[in-house]
Amino acid sequence: xxxxxxxxxxxxxxxxxxxxxxxxxxxxxxxxxxxxxxxxxxxxxxxxxxxxxxxxxxxxxxxxxxxxxxxxxxxxxxxxxxxxxxxxxxxxxxxxxxxxxxxxxxxxxxxxxxxxxxxxxxxxxxxxxxxxxxxxxxxxxxxxxxxxxxxxxxxxxxxxxxxxxxxxxxxxxxxxxxxxxxxxxxxxxxxxxxxxxxxxxxxxxxxxxxxxxxxxxxxxxxxxxxxxxxxxxxxxxxxxxxxxxxxxxxxxxxxxxxxxxxxxxxxxxxxxxxxxxxxxxxxxxxxxxxxxxxxxxxxxxxxxxxxxxxxxxxxxxxxxxxxxxxxxxxxxxxxxxxxxxxxxxxxxxxxxxxxxxxxxxxxxxxxxxxxxxxxxxxxxxxxxxxxxxxxxxxxxxxxxxxxxxxxxxxxxxxxxxxxxxxxxxxxxxxxxxxxxxxxxxxxxxxxxxxxxxxxxxxxxxxxxxxxxxxxxxxxxxxxxxxxxxxxxxxxxxxxxxxxxxxxxxxx
Amino acid sequence: xxxxxxxxxxxxxxxxxxxxxxxxxxxxxxxxxxxxxxxxxxxxxxxxxxxxxxxxxxxxxxxxxxxxxxxxxxxxxxxxxxxxxxxxxxxxxxxxxxxxxxxxxxxxxxxxxxxxxxxxxxxxxxxxxxxxxxxxxxxxxxxxxxxxxxxxxxxxxxx
Numbered sequence: 001x002x003x004x005x006x007x008x009x010x011x012x013x014x015x016x017x018x019x020x021x022x023x024x025x026x027x028x029x030x031x032x033x034x035x036x037x038x039x040x041x042x043x044x045x046x047x048x049x050x051x052x053x054x055x056x057x058x059x060x061x062x063x064x065x066x067x068x069x070x071x072x073x074x075x076x077x078x079x080x081x082x083x084x085x086x087x088x089x090x091x092x093x094x095x096x097x098x099x100x101x102x103x104x105x106x107x108x109x110x111x112x113x114x115x116x117x118x119x120x121x122x123x124x125x126x127x128x129x130x131x132x133x134x135x136x137x138x139x140x141x142x143x144x145x146x147x148x149x150x151x152x153x154x155x156x157x158x159x160x161x162x163x164x165x166x167x168x169x170x171x172x173x174x175x176x177x178x179x180x181x182x183x184x185x186x187x188x189x190x191x192x193x194x195x196x197x198x199x200x201x202x203x204x205x206x207x208x209x210x211x212x213x214x215x216x217x218x219x220x221x222x223x224x225x226x227x228x229x230x231x232x233x234x235x236x237x238x239x240x241x242x243x244x245x246x247x248x249x250x251x252x253x254x255x256x257x258x259x260x261x262x263x264x265x266x267x268x269x270x271x272x273x274x275x276x277x278x279x280x281x282x283x284x285x286x287x288x289x290x291x292x293x294x295x296x297x298x299x300x301x302x303x304x305x306x307x308x309x310x311x312x313x314x315x316x317x318x319x320x321x322x323x324x325x326x327x328x329x330x331x332x333x334x335x336x337x338x339x340x341x342x343x344x345x346x347x348x349x350x351x352x353x354x355x356x357x358x359x360x361x362x363x364x365x366x367x368x369x370x371x372x373x374x375x376x377x378x379x380x381x382x383x384x385x386x387x388x389x390x391x392x393x394x395x396x397x398x399x400x401x402x403x404x405x406x407x408x409x410x411x412x413x414x415x416x417x418x419x420x421x422x423x424x425x426x427x428x429x430x431x432x433x434x435x436x437x438x439x440x441x442x443x444x445x446x447x448x449x450x451x452x453x454x455x456x457x458x459x460x461x462x463x464x465x466x467x468x469x470x471x472x473x474x475x476x477x478x479x480x481x482x483x484x485x486x487x488x489x490x491x492x493x494x495x496x497x498x499x500x501x502x503x504x505x506x507x
Numbered sequence: 508x509x510x511x512x513x514x515x516x517x518x519x520x521x522x523x524x525x526x527x528x529x530x531x532x533x534x535x536x537x538x539x540x541x542x543x544x545x546x547x548x549x550x551x552x553x554x555x556x557x558x559x560x561x562x563x564x565x566x567x568x569x570x571x572x573x574x575x576x577x578x579x580x581x582x583x584x585x586x587x588x589x590x591x592x593x594x595x596x597x598x599x600x601x602x603x604x605x606x607x608x609x610x611x612x613x614x615x616x617x618x619x620x621x622x623x624x625x626x627x628x629x630x631x632x633x634x635x636x637x638x639x640x641x642x643x644x645x646x647x648x649x650x651x652x653x654x655x656x657x658x659x660x661x662x663x664x665x666x
Contacts, residue, residue, distance in 0.1 A: 325634065446609075447605075447609050447633035447634050447635035447636055448603055448604060448605040448606075448609060448633050448635070448636050448638070449603070449604045450601055450602065450603045450604075451601070451602040451603075452596075452599050452600070452601050452602075453599065453600045453602075454598055454599045454600075455598060457599075458600070468633070468635045468636045469635060470633075470634040470635040471635070474635070475635030475636055476635075489509050492509070492602070492604055495604055495606070496589075496590060496604060496606075
């Protein structure tokens with residue numbers, strides 16, 4: 001291609017790069033500051049007293065310089081239908097990504113991007129080589145520049161289709177395509193949008209609270225050495241004299257604050273959650289402060305999973321997740337398609353996106369043959385625990401016996417929930433961990449199937465069946481446990497009947 | 508009831524597993540001897556020696572004699588025109604079905620012990636999972652690898 005202009009990132013990317021590195025090094029830095037700054041020696045020359053601050057300052061300057069260098073050295077350009085990226089000072093990295101290998105471009109607008117009208121662009125390819133990192137990442141470019149990449153990409157792809165292109169015509173052709181692309185931009189068919197009410201319900205019922213609590217715990221454990229426990233002990237014993245009530249209130253207030261924080265975070269990250277359909281792709285946009293736009297090609301989707309959390313089910317809500325092959329989309333290979341949706345509307349929304357999918361409730365429930373297996377295994381580890389509790393805390397330990405009916409009820413619940421069905425070329429599997437999950441998978445998306453039987457299973461003619469589906473660069477296992485062996489074999493047989501009917505057994 | 512897959516792995520595989528078991532037992536024995544020495548130095552009670560000896564014997568029996576035998580009896584595979592079927596497992600028997608069109612690539616590999624016995628293991632990778640047949644005679648493994656890679660035609664758009 002004639003166009004070989006090299007593009008740079010926006011200068012703000014130097015700052016973003018610096019902050020990113022700082023965020024990664026934050027915890028050790030804070031520890032360093034606290035350890036040296038407050039508990040360190042109060043004597044000695046001035047530079048020893050302020051050593052940690054000096055180190056901190058030098059570090060910031062060093063990071064800033066490295067950020068600037070990174071930005072200075074980073075160029076990208078389009079050549080030979082490839083996106084080419086070059087970066088690095090001492091070790092020069094060149095990365096050429098062919099346009100027809102690019103799965104999607106994902107946009108993120110952080111708080112630093114917004115004032116300048118910039119976006120971060122992640123280039124996702126089919127087999128991203130490393131776990132978390134995208135194949136290519138442009139930290140900050142203008143929206144026009146991002147659009148230019150898309151136009152280049154569309155051009156390259158259409159050029160692939162109409163292969164014999166004469167050099168002279170190229171300019172005209174590319175102009176045409178540019179117009180075409182602009183035209184195609186408009187019919188972005190909106191499929192699903194979360195209302196503010198939905199968003200609030202999602203935020204208040206989200207499990208994010210656990211994450212934050214554990215975060216606090218980790219933070220505490222990091223500082224356990226620095227907290228003056230002896231001093232605190234005296235304070236607390238004085239404090240307790242005020243009464244247990246105040247302590248309880250304090251704890252409650254602390255938890256409440258954590259919860260509100262989690263609600264706020266979910267609210268911010270899922271604000272204006274919209275799913276739309278763009279020809280062959282699903283486009284998900286979300287976020288208030290940091291706007292994210294993720295593209296998932298439809299033909300890469302391996303499995304659709306309907307998740308019904310019992311609490312949310314009370315309010316008539318469910319959520320839908322999808323598993324896509326390759327290109328980890330930020331968080332994980334599991335993409336929240338509808339984080340929260342009215343259960344009654346799941347089918348209509350999904351049918352719009354996946355017209356070929358049979359979205360029915362699986363009707364084949366499990367028979368009672370496998371029932372005991374759902375709670376039996378739990379006793380193995382529970383009985384010694386209960387025994388020990390009763391032995392060591394004699395009268396009160398007996399209360400632990402109350403957990404037995406709970407476990408049995410839970411097992412029975414799981415057994416009653418499990419179901420499966422085969423519709424044409426599609427397998428529907430329903431199983432419960434705590435939330436009820438229903439996985440809809442096309443036969444051609446199942447990579448392999450497994451049937452497992454333990455010794456006890458064989459005695460009762462029961463088996464566990466698993467369908468392995470690709471998800472990101474890993475896999476997702478849809479499992480129906482302890483079903484009748486005949487039924488499990490039927491599923492295997494359905495899976496076995498491949499495209500070639502001639503199954504010649506070979507030695 | 509589904510028929511079991513037709514082929515067994517090489518009888519030599521059993522020998523190799525026994526050998527692995529023996530190596531592990533020797534390591535365990537060294538640990539046990541260390542324990543014995545410590546007991547002697549600190550004048551521990553006599554039953555510690557007995558316990559160590561019994562444990563060593565039991566574990567040795569299990570991992571040298573019993574487990575390899577059961578594992579070998581269980582291990583079966585069959586490579587058909589359109590799919591590969593595997594069966595294996597000690598306590599839990601696993602049957603795995605891999606359609607040929609899902610196979611992405613096939614590897615054979617060989618450690619020093621396997622090489623001495625002229626064996627190789629073969630790994631079949633799909634997009635989501637990897638399945639290994641542990642001890643095949645080398646020619647057979649190479650042959651199988653060739654056959655699978657010929658039979659495996661990756662269908663487009665599916666992954």
